[in-house]
Amino acid sequence: MPILCSLFALAAPAAHAQKKPTVTQELERLQAEGVDPAAIGTYRATYTDARARVKRLTGARKVELGGVVTDLEGMAARRQLTASRLPSLFLTLQRNVEWWTTQRLLSSGERVGFGGSELVFQHYPGHGIQIQWLGTFGKLNGYWSGGKRFDARASSLLDEIKGLAAERAGGLAWEYLFPFDGQQPPWVSSLAQGTGLQAMARSATRLNRQADVFPVALAGLGIFKTEPPAGVRIPSGTGAHYLQYSGLPKFKVANGFIQSLNGLFDLAQLTGDPTAQSLFEDGDRAGRAEIATFDTGAWSLYSRGAPVTKESDLGYHKLLRDFLTQLCKRTTAVEYCAAEQHFSEYLATPPTLQSLTSTITARKAGNVRFKLDKISRVTLRITKGGKQIAVLSPGVLYRGTKSVRWTAPKESGDYDVTISATDLNNNAATTTGVITVKKRG
Structure with a gap:
């Protein structure tokens, strides 16, 4: 018996040490580290309210809001709540409370917005509505191309984007906060962030907001310098491939990589920043060598590597062709221009x-x-x-x-x-x- 008692005595502290932190405990820790107590109080109230509402909801609404709560609790358990992540995490939670308690049910992939905000949210079944950063940055690009009549909305969206950047990879990043294709949140995407840096630089130039926007955009280069999972950079030949998904380091997606190069090119041109130019050149060397490996001779590949190598669907084939058209115009590189021509020809070529x-x-x-x-x-x-x-x-x-x-x-x-x-x-x-x-x- 004394031996058994001593074993139990040893096991008890070990079990206690392995207990995972809760959202409330992590908020208390962050307050102790200097986060504004009023903000912490608001976040705690949002979380308490969300948990209470999940208990009262039924059916799909319960599943969706409950999924967002579970995702937040999972990040807390992994000790991934940081001061800079709190605004996006709790904005997402609050928007889900608003939607699933007052609005209609959504189809998978449906995008929605909220009054007074320019952010784009998208429905991911089981994980509620999430900030769709690629869609949000695409919207900002749309305002840029739409002319001065959209300047006020573009400026408002820039402010929202700046306020939701999280510290990551030695810089800033716009993170996805839900599991996707086997990745645990928070993860980042070269496609989304490259498009974001492009859109921010373009809009800042038009709005004469270089002073406050350029430093934020340039801080977004951190993930392109850093290997996964914090960043998206992996070696490829004499250059670097930028991953579409930071949590899938062996999965190369053609359209995401090519568009990230367009984004880096434009950022470098508009800011004159040598780091942006160097990162573009690293990716460009890899891109010129890799693009032919996504050409089957009859169609394009969407992806190569683990978890799967597969052909593009029609939308992704055209998207890759269009991104290559843009990169061909920017660089006049024969590799990109030839691939764009091939992928256009395949659209009119019958199967063999x-x-x-x-x-x-x-x-x-x-x-x-x-x-x-x-x-x-x-x-x-x-x-x-x-x-x-x-x-x-x-x-x-x-x-x-x-x-x-x-x-x-x-x-x-x-x-x-x-x-x-x-x-x-x-x-x-x-x-x-x-x-x-x-x-x-």
Whole structure:
């Protein structure tokens, strides 16, 4: 018994030491470290109110607001609440309280706004509405391109953006505060931040606000100097690739990287900052070498590396082409200009199909095989003597050698197969082949 007692005595402090901090405890810690007590009181009240409302809500509203509370509590448990993150964290929480207690239900990915604010929020099922930084920065770019009639709204949005920057990677960043594709918050994106630096520099120049905006934008270069997970920089050849997702260090997304280069280029040109120019040049060396690896010869790849290498859908293919058009104009680099030309041509080029020999035993399932050079919707029609025997519709298939299962009928012999493919831009092609159905042994 004395031995057991001593073991329990040792275990108790260890268990206590492993207890994770709560939101309330983290707010108390931050107040002790110097955060304004009035602000801490407001944050604490928002959190208490949100928890109480979750208990009273039902259905989807409970799930959505509860998800935001859980995300906040997870960050607190990981000791990720910092003074500079508090404004964005608790603004997000407050907006979710407002939305899910008074407004309509939302579809996945739907974007919304609030009166008196220019920020863009987007619905992520299970995580409520979140600040969509790419959408917000895109809105600021839209105000810049829309002319002086949007200057007042652009200035207001600049103020909101400045107030929600978090300290990260030795600088400032605009963070996403919810889990996404296996990443835990807070994470950052080269696509969003590169677009943000571009939009801030453009708008500051038009509004004559260089003095207060340029330092904030240049502080946003920190993530481009820093490896993940704090930053987005990974080595690539003699240069650097900038990750779309800081929490996925082996996942290269073409459109995000190319647009981050456009953003860095514009920031460097507008500010004359040597660090911005150097970071652009690092990315440019990698971009020129990498872009051909995203060209399949018939379509573009959306991503390469883990967790998945896959072709672009139509929207991402056009987006990458458009980002390359902009980068081609900025740099006149043959690598970007050639890729842009290829990706434009692929929009009008039908898929290429090749039927492969297939042999299937009567009354058994087997594979009908063929090759496809680009992502397409595929249909197979099997006939014998002009009579239709089966129609197989596997749906949208990625490029490569494909196998579609078919259960052969009892009659042996040769069956004709017509394989039709329509790519994502509605270019169509067909090919024919023969399936040999052999007698059962």
